Structures are given as structure tokens and as C-alpha cells.
Amino acid sequence: MKSLFKFFSSLKLTVVLLTFSMMLIFFGTLDQVQYGIWHTQKLYFESFLAIWAYPAQAPAYDQLFWLRIPMLGGYSLGALLFFNLIAAHITRFKMTWKKCGIFLIHFGLILLLVSELLTDLLAEESQMPVDEGGRSNYSQSYRDNELVLIDRSHPDYDSVHAIPASLLKPGKRIDLPNTDLSIRTISYYPNAEIGRATNGAPTDSPATRGISVRMGLVASPKAVTYAEGEMNTTTAFVEVLNSEASLGVWLVSNVIDERFPPQIVEAGDNAWEIALRFQRQYYPFELELIDFSHDKYPGTEIPFNYSSEVKVHHQDSTKNQKALIYMNHPLRYEGFTFYQASFANQDTTSIFQVVRNPGWLLPYISVLLMGLGMCVQFGMHFVGFLKKRR
Amino acid sequence: MLLSITRILSVPALLLILTGCERDEPTSYLIPKEDRNVTMPGAVAEPTKQAPAASGGSMQVLPGMEQAANQTGEVRYTVPEGWEELAASGIRKANLKVTNANGSAELTVLAFPGDVGGRLANINRWRGQIGLAATTPEALPEFTESYTISGHGGLYMRIDGGAQSILGALLPFHGNTWFFKLLGDSETVLANETAMKAFLDSVQLPDDNH
Numbered sequence: 001m002k003s004l005f006k007f008f009s010s011l012k013l014t015v016v017l018l019t020f021s022m023m024l025i026f027f028g029t030l031d032q033v034q035y036g037i038w039h040t041q042k043l044y045f046e047s048f049l050a051i052w053a054y055p056a057q058a059p060a061y062d063q064l065f066w067l068r069i070p071m072l073g074g075y076s077l078g079a080l081l082f083f084n085l086i087a088a089h090i091t092r093f094k095m096t097w098k099k100c101g102i103f104l105i106h107f108g109l110i111l112l113l114v115s116e117l118l119t120d121l122l123a124e125e126s127q128m129p130v131d132e133g134g135r136s137n138y139s140q141s142y143r144d145n146e147l148v149l150i151d152r153s154h155p156d157y158d159s160v161h162a163i164p165a166s167l168l169k170p171g172k173r174i175d176l177p178n179t180d181l182s183i184r185t186i187s188y189y190p191n192a193e194i195g196r197a198t199n200g201a202p203t204d205s206p207a208t209r210g211i212s213v214r215m216g217l218v219a220s221p222k223a224v225t226y227a228e229g230e231m232n233t234t235t236a237f238v239e240v241l242n243s244e245a246s247l248g249v250w251l252v253s254n255v256i257d258e259r260f261p262p263q264i265v266e267a268g269d270n271a272w273e274i275a276l277r278f279q280r281q282y283y284p285f286e287l288e289l290i291d292f293s294h295d296k297y298p299g300t301e302i303p304f305n306y307s308s309e310v311k312v313h314h315q316d317s318t319k320n321q322k323a324l325i326y327m328n329h330p331l332r333y334e335g336f337t338f339y340q341a342s343f344a345n346q347d348t349t350s351i352f353q354v355v356r357n358p359g360w361l362l363p364y365i366s367v368l369l370m371g372l373g374m375c376v377q378f379g380m381h382f383v384g385f386l387k388k389r390r
Numbered sequence: 391m392l393l394s395i396t397r398i399l400s401v402p403a404l405l406l407i408l409t410g411c412e413r414d415e416p417t418s419y420l421i422p423k424e425d426r427n428v429t430m431p432g433a434v435a436e437p438t439k440q441a442p443a444a445s446g447g448s449m450q451v452l453p454g455m456e457q458a459a460n461q462t463g464e465v466r467y468t469v470p471e472g473w474e475e476l477a478a479s480g481i482r483k484a485n486l487k488v489t490n491a492n493g494s495a496e497l498t499v500l501a502f503p504g505d506v507g508g509r510l511a512n513i514n515r516w517r518g519q520i521g522l523a524a525t526t527p528e529a530l531p532e533f534t535e536s537y538t539i540s541g542h543g544g545l546y547m548r549i550d551g552g553a554q555s556i557l558g559a560l561l562p563f564h565g566n567t568w569f570f571k572l573l574g575d576s577e578t579v580l581a582n583e584t585a586m587k588a589f590l591d592s593v594q595l596p597d598d599n600h
Contacts, residue, residue, distance in 0.1 A: 157420045164414035177418040196503045215504035261507035261515065282421050
């Protein structure tokens with residue numbers, strides 16, 4: 001136990017861990033070229049172990065294709081640094097007024113490490129496109145999909161039954177909550193090409209109902225893309241069962257969306273619309289886009305300002321509010337932050353990034369603490385120095 | 391000392407447990423009625439004003455569809471007098487605009503493989519776009535008529551929706567369906583019926599099947 005504690009409190013460990021962190025950032029940056037920022041973050045920083053492989057595009061790949069460099073991932077390094085800092089504190093630092101600056105700096109640093117982990121675990125990001133004059137009460141994920149069955153029979157509300165796409169494993173059967181239905185995945189493709197079967201060619205589509213049969217659509221798997229601005233056409237063939245009886249197999253995909261007539265699952269007197277779509281989050285309020293402006297420098301195509309004038313309509317009308325969202329001026333509302341992210345349709349649709357991060361204040365607090373600590377520490381040295389000179 | 395170590399260790403352990411809790415599972419919830427023209431047994435198809443913006447508005451073109459739409463070839467036509475031709479883009483085969491003192495309207499021409507859900511589903515989709523309720527097959531003759539476009543039998547329709555209206559045509563054409571739709575302010579749309587028919591008469595589709 002004692003030797004373990006000695007190991008964790010060693011400053012040599014700090015130096016080694018910081019070196020490993022630099023390595024991780026270096027190789028992570030190299031891999032960002034082929035994987036894009038999101039996937040690289042997952043591979044290198046939100047993992048315990050990362051393995052860098054010699055990239056196929058690099059020179060002399062034929063000789064060096066076997067080269068792999070394993071290294072500690074962000075979680076491991078963060079946790080080790082966290083223990084190291086605390087253990088070092090316990091062994092070395094005595095809580096005296098002289099050291100309170102250093103203590104503040106270290107506490108700020110620990111808080112920063114913790115807040116990064118909290119952000120990583122708890123923060124949620126999604127997108128909300130709104131047309132000018134239109135309203136939206138939901139945002140959608142950029143990457144995660146869900147299979148939904150929606151019962152629209154009630155005149156006042158729709159009831160949505162959703163299964164995250166990560167649960168769609170071929171052969172696996174999942175009960176749909178609050179219904180008698182269950183879903184069995186026949187096949188699931190994270191990315192696919194959907195096209196029409198060419199005339200005469202045999203169609204190997206397992207679908208027995210819906211759009212695939214009606215339009216002769218088939219799906220073939222494709223490599224997952226990580227490129228920014230490209231989307232994965234997540235596609236699945238799912239069988240819907242009512243207790244034990246099969247109701248048919250449908251082709252669902254996140255590109256078969258509202259532009260197409262809905263695919264309907266019928267069982268007796270009940271009917272559900274079935275779809276695979278980007279995971280949605282609904283809010284108890286609606287965001288109305290009153291006006292989107294995209295100002296350019298006169299005579300050029302260079303933008304100097306994007307802004308969205310919005311009004312929030314809450315179910316509780318005392319919470320209604322107007323806001324102007326633009327660069328560095330997001331709207332913070334009910335624990336959500338709405339940033340101006342993008343626009344579409346000849347400047348008539350504004351796209352907001354919706355972020356919920358319960359720990360958003362922590363980095364500010366930790367930076368303040370560290371700044372304060374530095375001021376105290378250097379201030380004391382400075383005062384001491386001035387006293388000596390006299 | 392040992393106590394303090396256990397305390398230190400307990401913090402990340404707690405966080406790890408928290409991550410473990412955040413597992414994906416099926417859920418079920420109610421949402422305010424959405425504007426989706428679905429005819430369901432026993433359902434009251436009543437369009438609400440809470441149209442989610444993502445539907446219809448944002449044009450995200452399906453990869454396979456654009457390819458399929460491109461296979462249908464180019465359309466030739468004469469632009470009616472006073473109409474303005476806009477650039478065709480993405481899956482749009484043609485895009486025209488007409489403006490008069492009472493408003494404006496836009497004509498789009500699209501082509502998709504198959505019957506795209508059938509005649510009734512498409513007509514109801516259009517009706518939904520101008521805030522009308524879904525119709526039944528029996529009511530179709532009231533506002534539709536057969537119409538010949540590029541030497542093939544199609545269906546012409548006049549959908550008067552109050553503020554906005556549609557003059558449209560559907561044309562099944564060698565395995566594809568062509569959609570011609572003039573949508574906009576009612577007074578502009580309905581005043582241009584002669585021009586719309588003249589446009590449809592001028593349409594020439596690429597035809598290698600005869």
C-alpha cells in the first residue's frame with residue numbers, strides 16, 4: 001500500500017504522464033486527418049487505451065503497414081493525473097498561508113479535470129433546424145438514430161415508442177414498451193446505399209411490406225464515413241411481431257423521412273407509423289424563427305454576420321421570451337443553450353446547435369480559481385521581494 | 391492515510407457508475423400532435439399549425455434518389471410568357487417562378503422511380519402542403535381530370551386551398567412518376583391556369599421506349 005502511494009505521489013510520474021499526454025495529442029492530431037474530429041475524440045480522448053496505426057496514405061506504407069503504437073487514452077491519463085495530483089498534495093503540501101496560492105491553483109486544476117469528465121459524460125448536443133416563420137419543438141442528434149413506431153390515432157397527441165439504433169442487433173428481439181408489439185432486427189447497416197433494384201436483376205431484399213416492396217428498393221452496406229458534412233445512411237430491415245404473429249418486414253432508413261409517404265404497420269384496429277430517424281429530443285416549448293439575417297460585406301460574398309431573431313413559446317406562457325441569437329451570443333433557456341450553427345435553403349432556414357451541459361459553469365470557476373491562485377502566489381513573492389529590497 | 395486514499399478513489403468510481411447507468415433502452419412518450427397526413431384506422435386527420443420545421447422545408451437529398459432521379463433524363467419545355475426560369479437544382483428537373491400583383495407561385499418538376507406511394511397518397515401529400523384535409527378516391531373526379539403530357543396519359547388537378555393553391559399534374563412515365571406542381575398564392579396560381587396548361591402541353595420527356 002505504501003509503495004503504491006509512493007508511486008502515485010511521485011513527481012517523476014507527473015512528468016511521464018505529461019509526456020504521454022503530449023504523445024496522445026500528437027498522434028490524435030495525425031489521425032484527425034482520416035477520422036475527423038468527432039471520431040478521433042472517441043478513439044483517443046474518450047477511451048482508456050488508444051492504438052495508432054501507420055496510415056495507409058503515408059509514404060512507405062508498404063514497408064511500415066505493421067507499425068502500431070499503443071498508448072494510454074484520455075480517460076486513463078486523466079484519472080492517473082488526478083490521483084497523482086491529489087497524492088502529491090497529501091504528501092508534500094502543508095496547508096499554510098504561504099502555500100494557499102499553490103493550493104488554489106491545484107484545486108482549480110483538479111476541478112478542471114473533473115469538469116471535463118462531467119462534460120464528456122453528461123453533455124448532450126443536437127441540432128434544431130427552423131424555417132423562417134416556422135416553429136420547432138424538438139432537436140435531433142447528428143449521429144445517433146432511433147427506430148420509432150408512432151401511434152397517431154389520438155386526436156390530441158401522438159404517442160411515440162422509440163428504440164435506440166444501438167439496440168438493433170440482427171436476430172435480437174426487443175419488446176416495444178406500452179404495446180403488444182416487438183421488433184426483431186433482420187439486418188442493420190450503420191451506413192448503406194439505397195437504390196432501386198435494376199430491372200431483371202434478382203432483388204434480395206428481405207422486406208415484405210412498405211416502401212421497399214412498393215418502390216423496389218434494395219439496400220447494400222457501405223463503409224461508415226467520419227467526414228464532416230457527410231451523413232451515414234443508417235438502414236435496417238426490421239420484422240414487427242404482434243405477440244407471436246409476424247406482421248411483416250419493413251425497410252427503414254434515416255433517408256426515408258418526411259418527404260416520403262409514411263410506412264404503416266397495422267395490427268387489428270391499431271396502426272403505427274414506422275421509421276428510422278435521427279434521435280429526437282422534444283421540449284416543453286417551441287422555438288419560432290422570426291427572421292434570419294445573413295449579412296455580407298457590400299459587393300462580396302464574404303459573410304460578416306449571421307443572426308436569428310427567435311421567440312420561445314413555452315407551455316407556461318409566462319416563460320415566453322424573445323431573443324437574438326448570433327455568434328458568441330447564444331440563447332440560454334431552461335438549462336439548454338441555443339447556438340447559431342448553420343443555415344440552409346437560401347437563407348430561409350436557420351440551424352441551431354442545442355447543448356445541455358449541467359457542468360458548464362465549472363470550467364469558468366476552475367479558471368478563476370487558478371488565476372486567483374497565481375495572483376496570490378506571485379503577489380506574495382512580489383511583496384516579499386519588495387520588503388527585502390528595503 | 392488509508393482512509394483518505396479510499397475517499398479519493400471513491401470519486402472516480404462514482405463517476406464510472408454514473409456512466410454505467412446511462413444505458414440505451416426503449417422508451418415511450420407522448421408529443422403534441424404533429425402535422426403528418428397519415429390516414430389511420432379511426433384517426434382524425436386534422437392538420438395542426440404546429441408543423442415541425444424539419445419536415446418538407448429542409449431539402450436533404452437522399453443519396454440513392456438523386457442518382458435515380460438523374461437516370462430519368464432531362465425535360466424540355468417552353469417557358470410561358472411572363473414566367474421566370476430559375477436554376478434546376480438537386481433532384482429538381484425544372485424550377486420556374488411567376489409573380490403578379492396578387493402574389494407569387496413556383497413551379498417545380500420532379501421525377502422519381504416507381505409510383506412513389508400511389509396517386510392518392512401524392513395528391514393527399516399536396517393537399518397537406520396547403521393545409522387541406524386528406525381526400526378519398528371517390529372525391530378525386532371533383533378536382534382532377536385526365537391530361538396528356540408528352541404523349542402519355544397523366545392526371546391534372548386544381549386544388550384550391552384558400553390562401554394557397556396548387557395546379558398540378560402527375561404523369562406515370564415508363565416506370566417513373568413525374569410531378570409538375572405550381573404552388574403559391576391562390577390568386578396568382580388560379581390566374582395562371584391557361585399558362586400552366588400551355589406549359590404542360592409544351593413538355594417533352596426523353597423517351598427511348600418507342
